[in-house]
Amino acid sequence: NAGVTQTPKFRVLKTGQSMTLLCAQDMNHEYMYWYRQDPGMGLRLIHYSVGEGTTAKGEVPDGYNVSRLKKQNFLLGLESAAPSQTSVYFCASSYWGQLSNQPQHFGDGTRLSIL
Amino acid sequence: DAKTTQPPSMDCAEGRAANLPCNHSTISGNEYVYWYRQIHSQGPQYIIHGLKNNETNEMASLIITEDRKSSTLILPHATLRDTAVYYCIVKGTGTASKLTFGTGTRLQVTL
Numbered sequence: 001n002a003g004v005t006q007t008p009k010f011r012v013l014k015t016g017q018s019m020t021l022l023c024a025q026d027m028n029h030e031y032m033y034w035y036r037q038d039p040g041m042g043l044r045l046i047h048y049s050v051g052e053g054t055t056a057k058g059e060v061p062d063g064y065n066v067s068r069l070k071k072q073n074f075l076l077g078l079e080s081a082a083p084s085q086t087s088v089y090f091c092a093s094s095y096w097g098q099l100s101n102q103p104q105h106f107g108d109g110t111r112l113s114i115l
Numbered sequence: 116d117a118k119t120t121q122p123p124s125m126d127c128a129e130g131r132a133a134n135l136p137c138n139h140s141t142i143s144g145n146e147y148v149y150w151y152r153q154i155h156s157q158g159p160q161y162i163i164h165g166l167k168n169n170e171t172n173e174m175a176s177l178i179i180t181e182d183r184k185s186s187t188l189i190l191p192h193a194t195l196r197d198t199a200v201y202y203c204i205v206k207g208t209g210t211a212s213k214l215t216f217g218t219g220t221r222l223q224v225t226l
Contacts, residue, residue, distance in 0.1 A: 004158075033213070042202065042216030043159065058213070090158050092214075101147050101166075104214055106158035 003027065006091050006107035013081045013114050021076040021110050023091030030096040032074035033058075033104065034066060036087040043090060049074055050096065081114045088112070119203045124221045127197075133190040135220050137203030140184040146207045148179060149214070150188045152199040159202065159216075162188065193224045 007022040023032065030051050035043040035058075045058030049068040063085060065077045074093075078085060088111050092104040120138040127133040139148065149164040163170055163177045165186075170177040176189040190197055202219040 035216075040218075042218055043214070044216070045213055048213065088156060092159075101164070103149060103151075103161040103164060105161065108158045109156065111156075 004091055004093055004105050004107035006089075006110050008110060009108070010111045011113070013078075013112065015081060015083060015114060017081050018077070018079050019081065019112075020078075021089055021091075021112075023074045023076070023093075023107060025072055025074075025091075025093040025105070027093060027105065028071070029093035029105075030071070031094045031104075032068065033092045033094075034064070034074065034076045035090045035092065036060065037090060037109075038087050046076065046089075083114045086112060086114045118215075119205055119217055121201075121203050121217065121220045123218065124223070126223050126225060127190075127193045129194055129224050129226055130192055133188075133193040133197065133222055133224070135188040135190075135201050135203075135222065136185065137187070138185045139203070139205045142183050142205050143207065146205050148177065148183075148186050149204045149206060150175070150177065151202045151204065151214075151216075152197075153202070153219070154196075154199040162201075193222075195224050195226070198222060198224045 004025045033048040034046040037043045044060050047066040049055045052071045055066045067075045088109045090109050091107045094104040095102045150162040151159040153159045165177045179186045200219040
């Protein structure tokens with residue numbers, strides 16, 4: 001009963017390095033989301049996807065790219081990491097259409113530090 | 116999506132009911148009220164949601180006022196493991212079902 005799985009759980013990068021965060025869900029959800037959470041703040045939406053092959057910007061998209069090549073996977077990329085991107089990143093997924101009132105399910109997060 | 120207002124913190128004795136209020140005076144007719152919680156730094160955990168009727172599940176009850184401008188999440192018998200930040204979120208069912216998180220209510224359950 002995996003739900004939403006995020007990889008890796010922890011990572012330390014140097015400024016300017018690149019990396020990709022992976023999110024996988026096994027609930028056949030159409031929608032997937034990437035959020036970031038900074039200390040003392042609520043979650044903020046970075047990018048989201050309403051289906052395979054589609055992505056859209058959230059409220060804080062700068063410095064990130066995403067891809068949804070398969071329905072079950074949603075990748076978040078940092079091309080050139082900056083200290084301001086030090087954060088906890090959460091992935092979520094949900095249904096759409098007639099089931100779009102159903103809740104989003106979240107992963108356990110990726111803790112990313114940029115030095 | 117409508118904005119919500121929650122108290123920043125609340126305390127509750129273990130075994131007692133925890134009643135967490137939320138104001139959402141600008142809620143629209145097709146917007147649902149969702150409650151999530153976040154324990155320590157884990158991922159947000161869904162608790163319950165409703166449109167206009169009161170709802171109950173194995174975790175909690177949700178009471179929505181008749182005018183839908185406010186709601187209360189009730190944890191009937193709070194335990195220490197219920198200590199968390201609780202988020203009240205109002206969300207429609209548009210093309211992208213985005214959740215807008217505020218700063219929530221930090222519930223501290225004590226012995």
